[in-house]
Amino acid sequence: MTTGLVIERFDPSLATEADFVVCHRVMLASQVVDRPGEPPLPLAELVARMKRPMPGSGAVAYWLGRRGGEVVAFAQVCFLDEENSDIGLTDVRVHPAYRRQGIGVAMLRALLPELRIQARRVVECWEVVAGTAGQRWAEALGFRPVRVITRQVLVIADVDRRSWEVDVPAGYRLLRWRGSAPDGVVDSYAVARGAIHDAPLGESGYRWPEWSVPRVREKEAELRAQGLVQRVVVALHELSGTVAGFTELCTHPRRPDWGYQRDTAVLAAHRGAGLGRCVKAHMMRWLLVDCPALERIGTTTGAENAHMIRVNREMGYTALRSLVAVQQELTAVENRLATPRR
Numbered sequence: 001m002t003t004g005l006v007i008e009r010f011d012p013s014l015a016t017e018a019d020f021v022v023c024h025r026v027m028l029a030s031q032v033v034d035r036p037g038e039p040p041l042p043l044a045e046l047v048a049r050m051k052r053p054m055p056g057s058g059a060v061a062y063w064l065g066r067r068g069g070e071v072v073a074f075a076q077v078c079f080l081d082e083e084n085s086d087i088g089l090t091d092v093r094v095h096p097a098y099r100r101q102g103i104g105v106a107m108l109r110a111l112l113p114e115l116r117i118q119a120r121r122v123v124e125c126w127e128v129v130a131g132t133a134g135q136r137w138a139e140a141l142g143f144r145p146v147r148v149i150t151r152q153v154l155v156i157a158d159v160d161r162r163s164w165e166v167d168v169p170a171g172y173r174l175l176r177w178r179g180s181a182p183d184g185v186v187d188s189y190a191v192a193r194g195a196i197h198d199a200p201l202g203e204s205g206y207r208w209p210e211w212s213v214p215r216v217r218e219k220e221a222e223l224r225a226q227g228l229v230q231r232v233v234v235a236l237h238e239l240s241g242t243v244a245g246f247t248e249l250c251t252h253p254r255r256p257d258w259g260y261q262r263d264t265a266v267l268a269a270h271r272g273a274g275l276g277r278c279v280k281a282h283m284m285r286w287l288l289v290d291c292p293a294l295e296r297i298g299t300t301t302g303a304e305n306a307h308m309i310r311v312n313r314e315m316g317y318t319a320l321r322s323l324v325a326v327q328q329e330l331t332a333v334e335n336r337l338a339t340p341r342r
């Protein structure tokens, strides 16, 4: 029953340490049940992310559900921007001890007015772990699966490092940088970044960024402002002097054991030469020297993107789980939840 449930907005800029601790407790309890095998998200990391959301999230709003003084649920919506400003990216988590009492639905209902105010057309959830309560809940509420995402993880200590000894294909050479693309290659780097558009997005409403030089500079600045260290390895086509492919990985000094593998793409004209594997292998060798405290790297890839998943496997990544992205029009969610169930 949702009797006694009080749902209120949570403002990280005004929150106390104790407020974050109770949010963290819900996240951890959910993680144990829904995402076993992943190291727990440290409290300090949760606080930092809530106070300063990751680049690409847009503005983020949070809600807490309390009952009898206990925090029993947590919800967040990322109001994605630019190409994706019609999407409200939503995550609802209920403490496992309080599930099947209508709290998840009540949390979703509570955040709908803000989605409407922020002019969102669709509600998407990307963090639904396949086969868990989250998937059954989403289906029961009329969400449809639009994309399956494979989450892979690389544990450096477990990998045979010989798999990172990869020759550079003839006709190419590698270039790497931290933080800011050299002026001499930034034009063709922006073009190469556009190759990510060939990566499948299923039926999600999400759109990849339209890359341009100003966009590259803007995104680099956002990562810097967040304290993230962005490393990029590109394969340069020697004949034309242009970027044929690249890989991008971020680390953060507050969590030196973790890396976030971001985009990797090769322009269509240069595919099939092994460049994806080559730039990723070089990135790993660079990280070994540059980030000795690094232990794990996480990445997510569309499940149908067999090439990228295979390259990752060759680098030593193992599949951790499948996530199902689900979607529903905001109007449909509003109609479905118009009448309280209990």
Ligand SMILES: CC(C)(COP(=O)(O)OP(=O)(O)OC[C@H]1O[C@@H](n2cnc3c(N)ncnc32)[C@H](O)[C@@H]1OP(=O)(O)O)[C@@H](O)C(=O)NCCC(=O)NCCS
Pocket (backbone or CB within 6 Å): 030, 034, 090, 091, 092, 093, 094, 095, 098, 099, 100, 101, 102, 103, 104, 105, 106, 125, 127, 128, 129, 132, 133, 134, 135, 136, 137, 138, 140, 141
């Ligand atoms: C998904 C989640 C938020 C649901 O919270 P909840 O409070 O247990 O859900 P509700 O009580 O509101 O469930 C509403 C309906 O969803 C369906 N449902 C929810 N959990 C279910 C389960 N484990 N098995 C089958 N149906 C389920 C049922 O139809 C349920 O209605 P009923 O209990 O009257 O049969 C919770 O399981 C959770 O935190 N999971 C981890 C995070 C996640 O996956 N979030 C969803 C994506 S944003």
